[in-house]
């Protein structure tokens with residue numbers, strides 16, 4: 001799908017992840033929805049959205065040890081609770097997008113996907129391609145999935161994005177998060193951290209990329225970068241907190257944060 005853009009809205013921006021509250025960050029979510037809507041009015045392109053979890057997913061997943069595989073009965077309850085919580089967040093995200101005039105629809109990964117040792121091994125995309133082809137905006141998310149080896153595992157949005165980018169032959173991946181890009185160390189912990197405009201195999205090892213300052217069961221920033229480095233499609237990490245960046249990125253501007261090549 002030639003012009004397809006896959007946009008990941010980080011849990012760190014659409015929820016109150018920093019405060020550890022399973023609440024939507026309404027102000028940011030509504031602004032992002034408006035920016036996406038404005039971009040789509042100026043230019044036609046197929047768009048898939050994947051959103052992260054914030055406390056809606058990371059907190060119950062951690063409480064029930066869902067990232068450790070299936071070990072006891074209690075985790076089945078945890079699966080149900082965590083999935084249901086992500087469904088609520090997914091509903092709220094789609095609702096915000098719809099209010100901004102976008103034809104978005106909920107897309108549930110756990111009902112079609114299978115992991116093997118935390119790697120996606122089965123995720124049929126025929127319906128998804130049809131949905132994109134008629135101009136709808138499917139909105140998927142990080143979810144709890146059946147895992148062939150571990151019983152259950154977490155599908156991180158940061159894993160789903162490159163998987164789909166490759167399978168659907170996307171033109172670009174845009175990752176939106178609560179920092180301006182990748183820094184040489186965690187900017188939330190080091191005020192002198194320097195933004196790195198481009199990451200490639202030559203400089204990746206010199207950077208101190210940590211996980212997340214908040215609860216994150218799927219590896220935070222480190223995992224994001226590792227997954228994107230393996231992908232042979234252009235990707236960029238940008239900030240959602242600076243108004244206008246998401247719209248600019250969707251309309252084709254580059255070098256707004258950190259480009260990963």
Ligand SMILES: Nc1ncnc2c1ncn2[C@@H]1O[C@H](COP(=O)(O)OP(=O)(O)OP(=O)(O)O)[C@@H](O)[C@H]1O
Pocket residue numbers: 009010011012013017051052053054055157176177178179181182183184185186187188208209210211212213214216219220221222
């Ligand atoms: N070197 C680094 N550069 C930039 N951010 C870093 C770095 N090291 C660690 N981080 C942390 O990564 C965080 C972003 O990753 P995180 O996984 O928390 O966000 P997210 O993916 O948007 O949320 P979610 O996983 O809920 O979708 C930043 O808030 C920052 O604290």
Ligand SMILES: [Mg+2]
Pocket residue numbers: 052158212216218219220221
């Ligand atoms: Mg994360």
